[in-house]
Amino acid sequence: MSPVPGEAAEAKRVLRRSLLSERRARPAAEVRRLGLALAEVAAGLPELEGVRTVAAYVSVGGEPDTGPLVARWHARGVRVLLPVLLPDDDLDWAVYEGPASLREVRRAGRMTLREPAGPRLGPGAVTEAGAVLLPGLAVDRAGLRLGRGGGSYDRVLTRLAASGADPLLLVLLYEEELRESVPAEPHDRPVHAAVTPAGVRRFGG
Numbered sequence: 001m002s003p004v005p006g007e008a009a010e011a012k013r014v015l016r017r018s019l020l021s022e023r024r025a026r027p028a029a030e031v032r033r034l035g036l037a038l039a040e041v042a043a044g045l046p047e048l049e050g051v052r053t054v055a056a057y058v059s060v061g062g063e064p065d066t067g068p069l070v071a072r073w074h075a076r077g078v079r080v081l082l083p084v085l086l087p088d089d090d091l092d093w094a095v096y097e098g099p100a101s102l103r104e105v106r107r108a109g110r111m112t113l114r115e116p117a118g119p120r121l122g123p124g125a126v127t128e129a130g131a132v133l134l135p136g137l138a139v140d141r142a143g144l145r146l147g148r149g150g151g152s153y154d155r156v157l158t159r160l161a162a163s164g165a166d167p168l169l170l171v172l173l174y175e176e177e178l179r180e181s182v183p184a185e186p187h188d189r190p191v192h193a194a195v196t197p198a199g200v201r202r203f204g205g
């Protein structure tokens with residue numbers, strides 16, 4: 001954590017820009033290939049055994065591909081909640097009912113997301129999940145996650161803690177996005193594990 005106010009926030013912006021440009025440069029075929037490896041590693045985690053509801057998201061562009069993992073969970077009868085971005089950057093949730101239940105949502109100046117079209121369950125629905133897949137651009141050795149900067153998942157983590165829910169917190173990353181350290185602010189909370197195509201890295205106790 002930085003002793004100078006605002007310094008960590010600026011360092012996050014700088015690191016985000018470089019990580020996002022590296023993701024943009026990744027060929028689509030490689031994104032797909034690595035997505036299969038990510039699903040293989042994630043689906044084999046013993047911590048996920050017996051989990052009936054997960055909260056995930058649908059990756060876009062050069063993000064680590066969540067598609068194969070979401071498809072596998074859905075096929076096994078796991079209830080998959082997907083986020084709906086609200087105007088204030090908080091997240092609502094709806095159940096994934098297969099590819100036809102997604103729609104493309106374009107918001108001014110932002111990347112096009114694929115969101116669930118079904119009934120919205122409310123922001124509190126994420127507390128029903130036994131595991132939460134969080135988007136991240138990088139995770140460090142302490143499990144601290146650099147997000148996109150909307151603070152959406154910071155709010156999710158606050159909500160989970162307030163409700164007493166203690167789901168498995170998981171981030172899918174490319175190998176190079178596992179970092180020694182990432183800039184952190186007082187509100188940042190660590191995740192439990194990062195999955196890369198090469199394997200899983202667990203943090204903390």
Ligand SMILES: Nc1nc2c(c(=O)[nH]1)N(C=O)[C@@H](CNc1ccc(C(=O)N[C@@H](CCC(=O)O)C(=O)O)cc1)CN2
Binds near residue numbers: 060
């Ligand atoms: N696939 C995916 N879905 C997701 C997220 C995500 O990171 N990835 N989210 C994670 O929270 C939430 C949506 N949050 C978003 C936050 C920023 C931007 C975005 O387009 N940002 C610009 C930067 C400028 C800006 O913020 O407008 C960019 O990335 O180019 C999009 C979605 C929920 N759904």
Ligand SMILES: Nc1ncnc2c1ncn2[C@@H]1O[C@H](COP(=O)(O)OP(=O)(O)OP(=O)(O)O)[C@@H](O)[C@H]1O
Binds near residue numbers: 150
């Ligand atoms: N619990 C919270 N409730 C509301 N706003 C919050 C909360 N936690 C953090 N924020 C705000 O969200 C903004 C973005 O924070 P930060 O840069 O840490 O995002 P991030 O963790 O990279 O993104 P995300 O959480 O969307 O993945 C900051 O202005 C921060 O003050």
